[in-house]
Amino acid sequence: MGRQEPNDAQAMRSRTRAALPGPAAAALALLVDGACVFAFAASGRSQHGEAATLGGLWETAWPFLFALVFTWAISATWRRPFAVWRSGLAVWLGTLVFGMVMRVAFTDGGAPVPFVLVATGALGAAFLGWRGILALVRRRTSQAA
Numbered sequence: 073m074g075r076q077e078p079n080d081a082q083a084m085r086s087r088t089r090a091a092l093p094g095p096a097a098a099a100l101a102l103l104v105d106g107a108c109v110f111a112f113a114a115s116g117r118s119q120h121g122e123a124a125t126l127g128g129l130w131e132t133a134w135p136f137l138f139a140l141v142f143t144w145a146i147s148a149t150w151r152r153p154f155a156v157w158r159s160g161l162a163v164w165l166g167t168l169v170f171g172m173v174m175r176v177a178f179t180d181g182g183a184p185v186p187f188v189l190v191a192t193g194a195l196g197a198a199f200l201g202w203r204g205i206l207a208l209v210r211r212r213t214s215q216a217a
Contacts (some may be wrong), residue, residue: 096121101153102144108198109136112191132181135174136195140167156203164199168192 110141113133114124122128144150144167168191172183 074202075143095150098150098153101159102141102150104202105140105167105199106137108195109133109140109167112136112194112198113196116190131179135179135181136167136171138174139170142170143167144173154203154206156200156207160200160203163195167199 098198110133113129113136115129117124117132122132140163143163147159147162147166149163152159166171172188172191175181
């Protein structure tokens, strides 16, 4: 008997295994998401002429970093951390909503409508953007192979 061609179920399992990254890949994605939050906080502080100190950056970023980790946990983002819509959308909306709640509840910062709008756009562009770029690169790389 010669080599068997994989059936549809085998091909699906193979693609599913490839889509499930290891812990290192998930940790890398979480670090990139964290860097996006820090970039958002640093940009906001800069735009408002606030001091560029580590303490100030932490003060601005921590509610959103907490919300990011919380969202990763409840949405199981580690299972498919690079998925644009499944993970990117959950991370974006969860970090935005829970971050705003944390900001209002535990800091002196409020949530005026302009800030919420800017945060919505900036975090959405960041969390969906890097995943979208990665998806395009992966697609082009697989087509070239």
